[in-house]
Amino acid sequence: MAGKKRAAAGGPAAEEEEAFVRGGGAGMAPVEKKRMEMEAYAEAAADLAAEASGKKGKRQKKGAAAGGGESGDEEDAFFASLASQDRLPKFVELLKFRTLAPGCKLWGAVIEVTPRELVVSLPHGLRGHVAYAEASDWLAEQAKKADKAAAATTEEAGGRKRKAGAGAGGAALPQLTDLFTIGQLVRCTVTGLRDGSNEGGGAAAADGRKKKKKGSKGEEEERKRRKRVDVSLRLSKLCAGLGPEAVREGLALPACVRSVEDHGYLLSFGIKGVSGFLPKKEAAAVGRPLAPGALLEVVVAPGGVKPAGGGATSATVQCAHEAVSGAVAREWEGLNIGSLLPGQLVTARVRNVLSDGLLCSFLTYFSGTVDPFHLGTDLAADWRKQFSPNQRLRARILWVDPSTKRVGLTLQRHLLGAGLPPNFPALGQVFEGAVVRRVDEGLGLLLELPAGEDALPLTPGYTHISNLADDKVEEVGKRYRLGQRLRARVLGFRPMDGLAALSLKPSVVDQNILSLADLRPGMPVSGTVARVEDFGLLVSVTPTIRALVPTLHATDLGTAKGLKKFKEGQKVAGRVLTVDAASKKVALTLKPSVVGSKLPPIAALQDAAPGARSHGVVTGAADFGVFVQFFGGVAGLAHISECGLAGQKPADAFQPGQVVKCRVLGADPSRKGLKLSLVSKKKAAAGGEAEAAPAAAAGAEGEVAGTAKERPAKGGDAAAAEAALASFQPGDLVRGTVLVLHSKEVDGEPVPAYFELSVTPEGAASSAAPGVGRLEVAHLADHPAAAAALVQALKPGAQLGPLLVLQRLEGAKQLRVTRKASLLSSAAAGLLPRSLEQVAEGSVLAGYVASVTRDAVFVRFLGGLTGRAGLAQLSDTFVSDPHLFFREGQSVRATVVQLEREKERFSVALKQSLCGSRDAALLQSYFSDMEAVEALMAADPSVDHVDWSPFSIGAIVSGEVHEVQDYGLVCDLEANADVAAFVAPHQVPKGAPQEPGSSIRAAVLDINKRDGILDLSLLPRLLQAAQQAQQAQSAAQQAQQAQSAAQQAAQRGGQQPKKKKQRKGEAAAPAVPAAPAELKEGDSVEATIELVKAESGYCVVSLAGPAAQRHPIAFLATADFNLQGQQHARQFAAGEALPASVAALPGPATGGRLLLSTPLTARPLRAAGARAGAATAAGGKAAGQQGGQGGGQQPEAPAAGSLVGATVGAVHALYAELALEGGCHGRLHITEAAPAADGSPLASLSTGDKLEVVVLGRVASEQGRRHGLLECSTQPDTVAAARQAAAGGTAPAAPAQPLAWGRLKPGQQLRGYVCEVEAGHVWCAFSPAIRGRACATQASSSVEECQQLRQRFGIGQPVEATVVAVDSRRHALDVTLLPQQQGVAALQPPAHGSALLGHITAVDGAGVRVQLGARSSGRVALTDIHDEPVQQALEGLEAGQYVQAAVLGPDTSAGGSRGRSKAGGDAHGGAVQLLLSLRPSDGGRCAAHAAAAAAEQQPGGSEAPVPAAGELQAAELKPGQKVAGYVKSAGPPGVFVCLARNLDARIRLNQLADGFVERPAEVFPEGRLVVAQVLKAEGDRVDLTLRSRKVGPSLGSLEEGQVVRGRVKRLAKFGVFVELEGTEAQGATGLAHVSEVADEYVKDLASLFSPGQRVVARVLKVEAAEGKLSLGLKPSYFKDLSDLEGSGNEAAEPGAPDFDADLAAARDDSDAEEQAGGSSAEEGDEEEADEEEGSGSGTGSEEEGEEDEDDEEQLGAGAAAAAEDDESEEEEFDLDEELAEAESDSGSDDE
8 A cells, every 4th residue: 555655665754644533744755755756757758758649649549539439438548548658546645634735625524513613524534624704605705794894893883892703783693503413424625734833834834844953752743733624615616617517417516505585495506607496395305404504415406407697507406315315427528627526426447456446437537546445345355356447336536636636536335325334433432352354554454343243333443553552563564463353442533434543552442531521620630741831731631632730720839930840741640620622621730739638529519518618729819708719610709707817808818829628608699609618617526516507607598497407417427418318219209398599600690500408208207317309490390381480489498299309419419309290190100210120112201301412312210210312203303403392301201212221221202293192291280380389479478469269260250441452451350450351352352342441241261370360251152151151050059959958868867869750730840951961081072262372381262062061161282291392283373173182170280270182293193983994904003092182083174165154263464264163274365255345355354253155175285285274265156156055955066167277368357466575576366376476567657666566565455467478387477467458568569669667687798688577578788778978888777676668679689698588488488588778869767877967977079989879780890990889798808899789899808908908807897988999890790909009010012932031029939929120011020830930849949039139031921901920930941042142131140149050959959849839818728738747647638638739729820821730620810919919018928
């Protein structure tokens, strides 16, 4: 391998090689230098050999490649030529830090995400760091806007800095944790390389490092630690080499979300002129929520590439994993090394099996190597036997280095599937028997990691040579052998290589600390001093963990002088002071008094129990006390009264850094710290009396007097505390007395954390030893609202019980207890497990959430027994962040899905479908806890008590209206004026008096005793039901009393009461109404929702039928244990009717409430009796699974055409929700409602209204299909037909044929309603399933009306429309809202000269694009905007503006014009493209006219030319004529000018000015007025010039073959420019091509010619019309000419160069290398081609040949004439351009 060769020669260089985890070394090994030199020599030899073939060989090769044969033959021929030149790689080179270069493209995986930075794992163990602004192009834009806004804010605020992370306008920038996930595959670009010696990196830095004197070993290690690879995920950098032509069907590429739209996501690819769209139905495959700035992998959908107008391209994409991972890269014209993207799947062909990998070819002309880490082979097999030359395989591009033209490929199975290895070992895991599977000499070992029986194979590991042993390993092969078993430890992971990074060093394998996760405050550690600084010590705890020892903690004195006792390399021992895992910072203390303290350390607030003692460090002193610091950031204050000072100031007695012994008195929530005492006390002999004082002091802060004696002594009698703790076991029932409430700090504010209790066993004697209980706020109740209420109600001294012991906290000497009803009931039934033996698969257990991580939720039971629920087991819907679904302490129900007893672990599921409760236990617990809160409040004498006895659920009360608010009526009640009563708006019937003072009679719906609120209803049906229930209850009580009296009388007489017989003829006793049957749990009832209490998790419902006679009001649970805080699929609305089942009967614990339950999932499970056949086939399991769910069968939907009754539930702008008879749900769309005289027909409806509707069928939407929502109608004709059918006893009449797409015709009149108004369009609904669009220009009669579209049209407004165009296949409908006559006229093509309204869609150099309507659009040429010439024709025009344009006729150039737009045209067929005018003289109106008038742009001068008002022909123009026009575009080809609507002209770059124009696009912006001189006009091509001098002398006097004299004016790479002398054409300049300067090839023209040298030339070709002159300087042209001697011309100047001598010298120096010339405009490309010739890469050779051939094809006309080359298809050589460049002072070679 490469590593083997380098190690053999490098020795020390190999030793200094950086470990894979941090990248490669900094220098270059000698063997690598030698290899590069050999490659350079081989490449030079290959170039010399290639010259012999000459130009002819190249052309033959090109013709053979293009002429025929398959691509494989072409590929074989190409690589055969490379092999013959010895230009193919001989070994595989791995990516290393020193070989990386900016611009290198890599494939990586995200391994760390912070809010502002990403860490990406790269191939070969490298790591990349992504800054926030480099995470995506969208984030870069937002960060830039935020910086500008922050700078402006800072300037306005007088220099005050803005808070970091704030965006524009103060909005917070999105965090990267919301956009990226761990394990996400990304494609990145290297932007920078930094190490310890140079932040910039690069070759220059490397050379500088070589010259530096080598420092100490510590400095060298520090430099290696600081190496950093900066990468960017911005697609604009990654895809810089791609253009619109590369975007084709099936192309897989990365995308960035730009915005979220109603129907999908707008994407960008980093390719200029290309945008993307991802439909929402496709976005579900991503598996995570998408937000702007997020990256995802997509593939262009079939037929997805379409023009988007303005020359842009739009691509519709898919993101399904199967489609993306299976997309294979294909060849396309223009493919080059810069177009390759990492991660692309290619079809490769093995070219050679190397000693350390594979050489493969792909995409015909590209080659890449596969290193041994990416062969994807079996570890135990010989990989060389698995591959052979010409073998075809699938591979992915791993990395691309465009600068060196190297490509790396991977064959790893997981990367081929676009995923990561499935089974990594745990970080820090130790393997006793790792097997050596490969030995890489000089590099390291590949090891197979053993997995347990029946377990998935683990990812293999790799040990770098630096981690093989504690000593130096010289030769790896001699110390290790294949099959050897070794002890190894996992240090990290290399996801892209499918490897775990291992270490074999015994010191690492046996160490206890591996990462920051292993450190905790107060933990003893040891390390080595790495550096001594002014601010403290840097101590190396492990090779990868470095900690800071502040000066204050270096010695007991804590002074800077104490640092002098430490030296680098010194061993030290200390304790961890703080650990910040987020910022990766660790602080230590080396104070001997703290490190050697025998007292338990205080590392958290939980450790600071009152009475606890510990050592602390003084951090400061004030007049009121001393500040002391402990471990973990815990700090406290010792008041001056607790410092033991007699008249002395604290600052005089205590110094910063001093170690003191402290005693904890308690917590101080106001100061967010501890209250301490520095006074030592003698221990009481009996153990307790001396300690009572601090307990009493703590009791003054909130503890109950007298409880201090009951609490175990925490400081003085630890043994008694441990004995009391040991007397309790998890699962025991206890009772507790509240002692104190402890708080914690959240976001800088104190919040309640837990109650400290004194607990005793349930039912134990009062003399039993009490324990200390810890009742956390989350364990007060199952429902969070009840827990919050209990926190307010509980006071010190309050009694609680029963409580359940969950866990013993040995360190804190406390018991964790709970009051949750779900856990208490489960424990009482024996269903709460304490050990793994009590857990069974499939069982449903009650528990609570112990912790929530990014990928799992941990559920805890008794004794710390914990189960894990992964992401897939958390919910029936997709979960991206478990924190959004669950919180710590939440009560849950978990189903055991997997039990692994051998590993002592189990997995649970929290899905509602598996764990959902049907007993409304959460709601029952809530009401029970709220009743307990009321009892606690009633017992508190400081709280005013409200008499609730007059009020009960369903009771009838009287009062009067106090005031009217938006949320309803506020009423005063006669029974108690202190109770606030509210009536929701939908509970007030129509016509009911609502004025203040009006009397009311209402039914009680709900009672909130905590807030003192009653919810009432004034609806007559509820009042009647409440009154009937009261009568039934009174009758039942009377019957019960009568029965009791009869039984008592019978008992006194000793006989059973007999039923009285009715005598014949005797009148029957009056009939007594039979008492309604009592409800039982599980009974089914019909309920109607009256109130929705979403925050509390229930609805107040009214019952129908017999159940209402006993209980008119009930409470329906809308939340469950696992759905708390979630917005689950089932939604509830007032007025909705639904079936439910009785979950709990009324009782005192729930305040007399009847509780109901209903399925809460989107698709409730089938009822027990539904689909009996399926249940029978399943063995009756369906019925068993549905036990207790209730609800019976789903209600049968009425047939279409049926007339049914309905109740209005809620009224929206476009539809009303209906509750139909029989339990079904319906919808009344605005188009199916009875028309109103004015306005929306839904405006007259309100909640609770009764309607008679006709069922039309299911709603034609996803909601209708999923939930059975029915479409209804109240149209008079439809209702009348249904009534007639019902009266006649016939079957329901089929509803009248609704409006359908197939029956819509242009010109048809429709009645509809406005459903949406957006920019430029008015959307109207014409039926529930059909809606159409009216352009603003089709809904207005003037520009001003178009601008006021939102003010003119409101949602629900009725409109009359005319169909303009319809596409039934695409369901697209365009209408006009203009009056009927104008609407019909819109169907005809616009007439010439007619004025039309339109809105601008694009403004650029091509003109102004105007959308006129659904079927027509137009183009306005730059010359048709203004009547008079203006300096800037486009000023004032923007996309989205409305204009009035005049029709000039059809646009004949629309088929190929730039900026073509078919907005709406393709959707309707027959789109019309028109040529328009905005000139005021033609009737046009636009904002540009006002802008020109305001700027006074009209240039003066009556003689100045003006742009053509109409059409202009090129034949009308003459050379030298001045013309005017507007700039269309500016770029490398020159500046294009619009002279007329049908004629454009070009000004070449050399004709833009007398001097050099560096940035033409800035000098000549689009729309600028240009006045130029005609240079030539041929056919339809016009060339202009802006140069002030004349074109040049006339060449008409010259003839071909004539001999002339001149001076060398300039040398170019492709020839010599000669200025003529002594002729009529004096001053003219001609070109002697490099092929015409000598009879043999000349390599260096400068060796023969110099500027100013006199020469003799022969005229080869004259093109006077174009001003071109080709000359020849070959000596053979003048051999037989005698007229040159004695012709009277001037003699050669003394000292002039001897042409023949120079030519002979040139022959000797020439290496016969062939060169191709070109025009000066291509000189920069030729120089780049020469640079690429020296690169020597296999992939560049083909491009090199192409460039040579292109240069040959681009020779000038003079050179072409001399070489007699008529095969060129390119534009001929332009002598004018070269003449201008020759005379330019700016150096045209650089141009």
